[in-house]
Each structure stands twice: as C-alpha cells, then as structure tokens.
Amino acid sequence: MSVSEAPAATVEPPPAEQPGRGQWWSPVRRTGNRRAPGRAAGQRSRQGGKWWVPWLFLAPALILFTYFKFIPMGRALVMSAQDVRPYLGNTWVGTANYSEILGSESFRSALKNTVVLAIGQTFGSMLLGFCLALLVEGQTRKLSFIRSAAFLPVVVPMAVVAELWRIMYHPTSDGLLNQVIGLVGLGPSGFINDPDTSLASIAVTGIWRGAPYDMMIFLAGLAGIDRGLYEAATVDGASTRQRILHVTLPGLRPVFAILFVLAAVRGFRSFTEVFLLTNGGPNGSTEVVMTLIYKLGLEQNRLGVGSAGAVLLFLATLVLTVCVQLLRRRRTA
C-alpha cells in the first residue's frame, strides 16, 4: 500500500473488523483485516496457498530469532534464579538474586539515573528532531544534501561519537565547549567530570546523536500530512505557529507515539555512551542500569545477579511499551 492510498491512520478510521475470517494460525490474518485499505488485499491473502506457506517464509527469521534472541532471553531468565558457576554447576537460589538487586542502594540510584536520562534523551531528541524536520522539510534538491548531513551523527559509530564529545567536554577553559560557553561568560564547567553536570552532559550527547534519527521519522510523517489542510488553514488566516499547532502536530500524533516507544526503549538501554564517557562515574552520578548490570555480571562475574537486573529492565521496558500501545489504541479507536 502506498502513502497516497491511505493518507493517515488518524484521519481515516481503519476499516471495520471482519470477524470470523481466516484461521488463528495464519500470520497474515490480522494484518489482512486491520491494515488493508481496500478489499483487494484482504481477499488476496485468502486466495490459494496453504496455511503454512507464510510460516515457511518466516522460518529463517524465526529460527535466527530463536537461537540468538529467545533462547538467550530464556537462559537469562533461568540464570536470574541461580548462582551461576559454569564449571562447578549452577545452584538454584530462588528469588535471592532479585531481592539482592532490589535491596541494593546502587540499583535504586542507577534506576533513577536511567529514568532521568531516558526522559531527558527522549524528549530532547524529539524536540530537536521535530525542529530539524520542520527546517529541512520540502522537495528542493539541496535539502536532501542538508538532510544527509544532518543525519550523519546517527551513522557515526558510538565509540567515535563518545571520543569526540570527550574531547569537546575537556574540563579546563581551553576545552572546546568551555571556550564556547566562555564567550557568554560562563564556565569553565567540568561537564562529564563533575557529578552535578555529568548526567546532563551525557544526555546532551545522546540528544545530539538521537535527534537526526527522530528527524527522519518526523519527515516521513510530515510527508503524509495532506497539503490541502495547510492551504485551507492559510486561507482561513492561520499564522505559522497556529498551523504547526493545529495541523502539523495533530497529523503527527501516530509518529509521536512510535517515536516515544522507540526512544524510551533506547533510553532505558543506553549503555555505550555512558560506558565510554564516564563508566558510571564520577561518584556514581551517571551509573545506569545497563552499566551496573555489566559491572555485576561481566566484571565481577556475578552473572546471576546481573541477569536478575536484566530481567527487571526487560519487564520495565515491556510495561512501558504495552502502556503506550494501549493508550494509543484507545485514542485511535
């Protein structure tokens, strides 16, 4: 289906459910019913072919997922209830790992830092990404160059990004960013070396890297908004601000929901930038759940406790995602 066929899910209500069609094991059943813009696609999925054909096509991905995702996840779940010693034999400890990690001060402060960082990065990236998207929206050929340039931070490896920012964050007055803020009479700031500013500094790095990604998704969303609505608004005498507020933002609502989930999951699992920039320091001010799990599981070799932390993080992410989905479904229904 193309974008022009189905302009925006929110503008046009999805086609009515057709209950009783298809069999429960067919993976195309739900998409066939829910998303098909016309009758043609819905009927095509029912014509010819055995029920197992789609499964056959899915098999390679499913096998890979089973081996590289589901089995490790299952093992982590098992390990979270064990004292893990691969060569001496694991012993079952029940919920001891969970009570240990939940009772530890460091986990709670890491959780707090993770939430703060996730919120800061999510909203920061969305705001900056939205502004960027508005700036570079359009058809001109030159814009595609600017868009590619703006997208660069996403494709640069995280290790390079971290090293770059470490240099920019140099804590003396001849550091790059300190020179910049020195122009307006501020600083020098310690940035990642000062417990008061370290978490915010990491969030800035994350926003810088995440915003262009959000920008691309916003651009795709903007392309789906009916131009006629803008024209109508202009005719009615709406200012630029009013057009953004009453046409663009409502039109982008599904995009916001998707971005929110993606960014929140990314924020919850942020590891590389923290590990490379501060490794949780100074004074634990940037310790997030992922770096704590890494330290517990892989540096101190307490894989059971580390797994328990990983399972808790997974549950938190799952709950968040499901909540956003439910909220979204209720609103669009």
Added chain:
Amino acid sequence: MPRSLRKFAAGSLAGVLVLAVAGCGAGGAKPVAQDPKAPLELWTRTTPGGDGEKGMKKLAAAFEAATGQKVVVTAIFDDFETKLSQRAAQKDLPDLVLNDSSQLGTMVSQGIVREVDLGSIKGSDQLLESALSVAKSGDGKTYGVPYSAQASALLIRKDWRQKVGLAAPKTWDDLTALAKAFTTQDPDGNGKADTYGLAVPGSTKRGYASWYFSNFLWAAGGDFIAKQSDGKYKPAMSTPESVAATKWFRDLACTSKVIQPGAATMDTPPTNETFEAGRTGLYVVGPYLLPRFDAGLGKDKYEVVPVPKGPKDSTVLAEGGSVYLMAGSANEAGQNAFASFMISADGQKLGMAGQKAFNVQLPVNKTVDITAVRKDPRWKVYADAYRDSGRYAPSIPNWTPVRQDTADTINALIADCSLDVTAELTKLDKKLAETLGKQGVAAS
C-alpha cells in the same frame, strides 16, 4: 487476541523456556578424555596485532620446537574477562590463559581453572616465593603458575624537572612540590598553563582508581582489608592510616590541583596519552609502558625512579601474570608442559628478549638475573622495587568487588571535592564488610 491465539502464544513461550532450561543442562566438571597430541589454545591479554602478540607467538614457536606440541595463540585486550565468561558459558574454554595474577580468585570461584599440582610443573622449585604466593587461593591450594612479575615505579619528565630546578623526589612532600612546580611553572615553556603534575587514571573501569591508589595507601600503612589472626579479613579503609593516605591523595586533586583535569573519567589509554603528549610530568606505572614511551616521547625525555617513600615505608603495588590451566582441557599434560616451559630459565630469558613489548616483565625464576639479560638500568629500578617493596593484592575468593568498591569511592572523592573523606570511607568499609561476608572471609 482470541483465546486460541493466546494459547498458542503461551505454548510457544513455554517451548522457548524448556529449550532454554535444556540448554543450561546439568553442571559439574566432568573428566575429559585426554589426548596428549591435541593442540593447545592459548589466550593472552595483550593488544591483537601488537608486539606482545608477536612475542607470545615467538614463545609458542620455541615451545613447539622443544616439545613438538602445537600452541595456537589468540591475543585479546578489550573485555578479556567478558569474552572468557562467554566461552565458559559455552563450556569450551581455551586450554591456557595468560592474565593478571589478581584474577585468580575470580577464576577459581567460577570453577574455570583447574588446580595445579606443582610436582608436575618442572622447575616450580625455582620460583620466587613471593610470586608463588599469589598463585595460592584462600584455601591454600595452587591455581595457576606465575610467569612474570612487575612493580610500580615513578616516571618523571626529566627535562621539566631540570627546568624547574628540583631533585628527584624522595618523600611525599617532595613529590607534591615537584607536581606543583610542573603545574604552575610552565615547564614546557609554551606560555600557557596547560601542564599538570601527576597523571592518574581515576576511572572506575576495571577498578583503575583503586589499582593506582594502592601504591600510596600501602606506603602510608593503610590497607583495603586487613587480615586477622584467624586468617579472615576486616575492612580497613577507615583506619587513621587509610584516611590520612586518602586525604593526601585527594588533596592532590582538590587542594593543590596537580592531577590532570578529567582524571575521574580517564582509564589508562587517555592517561598514558597525557604523559606521552607532555600534559603531565609524573606517572606511577609498571614497566610495560617503557617501550611505548621510548618510542612516543623519547628515551632521553623521562627518567625512572623508585616511588617516594610514604609515611610508613616504600611499599608499592606488585602485580604479575600467571599461566592459568583451564578446566575441561583435553590435554592436561600439554598444559603442564607449557607452564614448565614459561618458568624455565630459557623461557624467561626468551620472554624478556627484544626491545619492545615483553611477555616477561621481571623474571620469577630465581636463577635468572635481570641485569644479565637487560643492560638498561631502568629495569633494575623495577626489579629492586619488586624484590624489596612489592606487595600483591591479597588472595580472597573474589578481589574484583573489593577493588571495584574502593575504586568507586576514590573516584568519587577526586571528582567531588565537597565530599567528606572520613564519612565516605566509613560508608565504604560497610560495603566492604558486606562483600567479605558474602565471600565467607569476614572476621567476626
């Protein structure tokens, strides 16, 4: 979701879990069928493609020529322990691992190394007592064969020191004064205040902050944990000696400000760079960096002296490498033979040969005289420091959490000058007590 679909989803989830449990299988080390011809897989913690790897391959070739036993060398530097845990989880460990001696407790508690019968290691009677003692775990059994030792010494930018007109430091006060002069008197003469005294890797990664600080802590008579008469341990970071040492170290960062800025988030590579690039003039470090600084900075630009004596004595951190004979090997005889080769006089001399990266820093074999192999007098500084004042981290079941916790606190103190030293160290002692309790070595 219709009920049938939900049932299906639940069923497949259960299936995944069953698979996962089956994958874990029953633990316990099973005897492995022995094959004395099986090639040995060796992991060494050094930069892949670097000189350390080349040297190790040379050693492996010499071993192969002497015994006909094949050794496959793999060099890994980043996340060495992580990768080893992954192989342990697959129950397919390399046969031999060359890593820091202080990893012993961790590896023993994981059950991934096998006990060493010193009787079957030829030449083990020629090992230095101090080196051998680190291969013994808390239960008195030997796991691993030390093949290399090292201690810390102080590197000084010689040209800077001459410019500020001070002598090589003998005491901590001299050290502070020299560091201050390096920070304030523009020793590189570029007209900018961009030089600092002491280079410190103060990051918490791998516990670097604690690693570095141990030199000063021990020289002041302080300690991380103190052994009691019953062989168990008590936390000792809040004793007056430990507090005084911490305060002194912290003042370098907070009061006299002679430690390089950003130390709190620097692990070793960026810290090495500050010394190499002429931003810091003093660095307490092991001998393995000499080849790098000779090449990058110039041999004539810096000098190697013993670390100045602390309030109590000149104790410095001793470390070393051990050959670990990994569990589940199909060729235990080959493992023993390789360990014997590494500690033999020939093996030690070969490991010390060359000009670049050395696999053997200081010999552990009593019959090998370092001055006969290496004419460079700087090595004697290290050899003397090791022999006279070297001290290893204690052998408790798992030293890593102790190092990590102390590193966290030291890191906090040099990063945040508003923290109260005594309060933080008291908090740390509580944590250490917990850790010792978990490991079953806490004194009542």
